[in-house]
Amino acid sequence: MKLRTALLATLILSGCQNLSHQDDRALTASEPIKSPQVSKKLHKKHASRFLFNDDQLDESTDTGNLWVRISDDMQLDFPDNQRIRQQRATILRSDNHLATIASRAEPYLYLIVEEIERRGLPMELVTIPMIESMFDPHARSRSNAVGLWQFVPQTGRNFGLRHDSWYDGRRDVLASTNAALDYFEYLNRFFDGDWLQTIAAYNAGEGRVRNAILRNQKRGRPTDYWSLDLPRETRMYVPKVLAMADVLSNPEKYNVTLPTLANEPKLRVVNTEGQIDLHVAAQLAGLRPADLKEVNPALSRWTTSPRGPYRLLVPVEYADSLELALADLPKRERIPTRSYRVVSGDTLSRIAMQNGVSVNQLKVANNLRGNTLRRGQTLAIPSDGKPVAAAPAVRQPQSKPTRIAATTGSKRHYKVRSGDTLWNISRAHGVTHGELAKWNGLNAKSALKPGMQLVIWPKSAASRDKSMVYQVRRGDSLSSIAARFQVAVVDVMRWNQLDKSGYIKPGQELTLFVNNNS
Structure with missing residues (x-):
């Protein structure tokens, strides 16, 4: 290959x-033998x-740079022969x-x-x-x-x-x-x-x-x-x-500069305990559905598989919000459904086939033990996992700046610094990796260099929501404030440039962007 x-x-x-x-040799459970190259x-x-x-997330590690940790754990001894030198030269050529x-x-x-x-x-x-x-x-x-x-x-x-x-x-x-x-x-x-x-x-x-x-x-x-x-x-x-x-x-030896990667997890596993629609999960966590799907590349649809695995990888700063929200979310609200009225001649298999779902999904969604239906019965049809037309996650970023400006906030310029990646810049500005690349004529293979100017069209909360100032009262917490105004904790932290501790005190003023209908 x-x-x-x-x-x-x-x-x-x-x-x-x-x-x-x-x-065809069986996979044995014997201990591996010590390699002569280790x-x-x-x-x-x-x-x-x-x-x-x-x-585990609170544990500190010996080094702040993941590349140093990787280098320290290399184990194999090998000769610096012509075949290795040839491949190394090819790597360093770009x-x-x-x-x-x-x-x-x-x-x-x-x-x-x-x-x-x-x-x-x-x-x-x-x-x-x-x-x-x-x-x-x-x-x-x-x-x-x-x-x-x-x-x-x-x-x-x-x-x-x-x-x-x-x-x-x-x-x-x-x-x-x-x-x-x-x-x-x-x-x-x-x-x-x-x-x-x-x-x-x-x-x-x-x-x-x-x-x-x-x-x-x-x-x-x-x-x-x-x-x-x-x-x-x-x-x-x-x-x-x-x-x-x-x-x-040996990056110094070969005059290679590796972008610094923090020696800490960027993603965390959240157990969903069952099938869930990505739009629902993203709303609960407070991030965009496209961001959630991007870090879960195994999912072929906008819904997790009914067969599992029942877990999602979630950016660490959103994981707590999702776990707390999932604990209180009824199972029937995890998958969007639509209603279907049974007519004469209908069977579960026919209804399932017409709606792109399995018979078992229909039974689970409707608490059915058998296959018997009655005329006039109303069934809940679960989502088939296909993209929702109105969902922002499946919209493609517009190619013309005038169109982008109509749907997003004001254009910003960002100067790339040493160690920056498309991933961390996009996360910091609340846009997707793909959008940032498209706006700047980049692709998945493009690299960033210090000093490069990037165009960013941030999602403007002010264009969709109204701005307000909230004065923190005794007993308030970020989670209680976020719940009161139906916004995400991470957004409150981002709007007010709060650090990871999320510390607030009575009398402190917070800027919030709340829904115009609230």
Whole structure:
């Protein structure tokens, strides 16, 4: 499998096209064998934070820069040979692709680093999504490999990644990362702890690598990775991974500036306890539906799958609001419904087919135990997960400035600073990553440089709502004020430039933008 991008020029991103031909050997639970390439550095072990709680979010870490943490946890020793030097030169030839990777990786990288550390695996594995997909969860190859880790359908299914019309586990950052690391652990046991052979097999399939080892054994030749007769793509693949790891570990040595990424989670898992419409969830959290869908790329519709998983990744600053609101939300209000009056000849299966939902969804929505219907009965038809025409999340940003100005606030200019990414700029100004890119003629592969001027059309609360000043009273909290005026806590903090502590005191004046109908 090859995934070509203009930014990487001759750096061919290759991956798992042959994973579907994997060996039938059972996945054993035996302990992995110590690899001969693993250095003797001491490596910190961290508990998994895929499912965060408040105590874990409050824990401090040793370094504030995620790249430093990644560098400190690199484990593999390797020769600086010509094959690695060639791939490193290709990586360094482009000034933009590392910055592009960093921008795309920012929401997810911390989660992946945590899981690699929890399993005690070499941190070099964090470069695999960089090589495979440039950290684009929507990436798809010509061989139908999908997601950050580029799973083909069969291998995805072998490692528990479901794919249907609602949900694609290959694009689920958490599920696909677990599946990929499971696969790496299996391969590492298969190759007796040799990590270079393991990484080669991730690209070519274990059968090809095993056969290359057997051929060398018969000829009395060495069987280390560098001595194997493998396809050209695989001969380049391992050096790419090692070269990328070397650059990330030694940016000063290679005169590379990596945008600073905070060593803290950007996203948090919120358990929804059932199916939910993204527009409903976004409204509860206080963010735009498009923002919520953007960080949940596994969802193929605007509703989570009725089969689960019943969780959403949510920007950490909105997670508490969503969890609190979900606790009080009746199940019947999680999925928008419409009414249908049963006529003579109707059956559940016919009604379900006509409305693009399953019979089981109809039964759940209407508390039905059997299939019997009566004429004149009113049924609630749940949403089929298709975009709602009036929802702002599915509107495309207008290409002409005059049209944009008509639907948003006044145009602003922003000067890019060192460490900025499209992700953090868009979050700070309440717009989506895609909108910011379109307004400035950028695409997903574009990198930012300090001093660059960006145009931003912020969503103007004043254009939709009325402005008011509220004086804080004794006993008030941000949540009680937000609930009283039906606004989001995060918006109150943003409008008044409050810090993360959200501290307010009696007599303090807060600016609020409240609905004109309230």
